Amino acid sequence: MKKNNKQFLSCAGLTILWFFSALSYASNQVQSIRIWPSPDNTRVVLDLSAAPEYKSFSLDKPDRLVIDLTNTNGSAALPAINGESKLIKAIRSSGDNNSMRIVLDLTNAVKPTVFALTPTAPYGHRLVIDLPDDNARLTREPPRSIRAARDIVIAIDAGHGGEDPGSIGPTGTYEKNLTLPIARRLAELIDKEPGMKSLLVRTGDYYVHINRRTDIARSMQADLLVSIHADAFTSPQPRGAAVWVLSLRRATTEVGRMLEQTERHGELLGGVAEVIRDSANERYLAQTVLDLSMNHSMVTAHQAANQVLTELAKITRLHKAQPQAASLGVLRSPDIPSILVEVGFISNPQEEQQLRNSSHQARLAQSLFTALKRHFQQAPPADSLFAQQRSREHKVQAGESLSLLAQRYDVSVDALRSHNKLANDSIRIGQVLRIP
Structure with missing residues (x-):
């Protein structure tokens, strides 16, 4: 009877060991892949069922980024990829029941940044890969001239x-x-x-x-x-x-x-x-x-x-x-x-x-x-068109008329009246008129 108990306990122990071992094989899984391109950077996001255990490195000739995920089921094919980027030729994978290698085939060499994110609604665990595009840097505008009216x-x-x-x-x-x-x-x-x-x-x-x-x-x-x-x-x-x-x-x-x-x-x-x-x-x-x-x-x-x-x-x-x-x-x-x-x-x-x-x-x-x-x-910047337009103002003096000011500033009476939203040609001393 004692021998049978020992055999039972031994079998039960092996069963429990096998159960927990089997669980460890599939403790994580890549659920989806999202690509977010921007003008000077591409972000690739791997949605995972648990926190990732990973390492990454780059290869050249051809240019690639390799992501190794441990404790991850890599026997299944990659999920559908949402989005695309000119930096990424393809994304492929290989692996077994307990590890997964994801390879990003790139159009040129980049300096990637790889980091994990904890769950934040509406997303769960994520592994983020940022790929900067050094060929798409913003060019700085030339220095402004104080003489040129600018936007x-x-x-x-x-x-x-x-x-x-x-x-x-x-x-x-x-x-x-x-x-x-x-x-x-x-x-x-x-x-x-x-x-x-x-x-x-x-x-x-x-x-x-x-x-x-x-x-x-x-x-x-x-x-x-x-x-x-x-x-x-x-x-x-x-x-x-x-x-x-x-x-x-x-x-x-x-x-x-x-x-x-x-x-x-x-x-x-x-x-x-x-x-x-x-x-x-x-x-x-x-x-x-x-x-x-x-x-x-x-x-x-x-x-x-x-x-x-x-x-x-x-x-x-x-x-x-x-x-x-x-x-x-x-x-x-x-x-x-x-x-x-x-x-x-x-x-x-x-x-x-x-x-x-x-x-x-x-x-x-x-x-x-x-x-x-x-x-x-x-409050326009001094070198702006707004500042130039503001400077074209005239304070009406005694003896001045709308037709006289139109002649002086080489504009039509109609344009002067319309620009200042005047109902008629009457103006008063001290009134400030904007010159079109």
């Missing part, structure tokens, strides 16, 4: 994107799918206005790193960065729009970080760096320039934020009636005036539905455009 450049940042959905509404609306259409509508309005030009930080559904967003704006010498978001809270009650600006503490911190990066002083100092060769003095000059730039940027951002709040109040409820200061990542650049506009609470059921409505999105874009145009009409 005012507005960088428009549609919050989140690609792998980062942002906040999620009660019915499953992704924040990233609301911010992009509003950004595109705003860009269209800006580009139709003489003297203004838009720059979309992201043009499609892909992820742009927070630091890269301000770098893109700087590379195009943007006069203002507007980041569009939708707010969220743990309860559904909060609602309304708000505008955020950079906090003084964050701005001071960022200036300090920039000063530590000596190799960036030339970029931050602009043309001044060409005549400064004394490295001992460069830091002090950079400190002065950045402090002045920071003060100007923060004042400009506050002024623009107030104009935006004035316009938003006409079409939607305000959550905060005054600009709010915060250490938000996209506002990190003290040398570029930046504002972050929360167009409403996606976590509020009524506002979620409102934000999904294309007509409401159009009204939001129009209100932002009206506010930004008014801001730059009141």
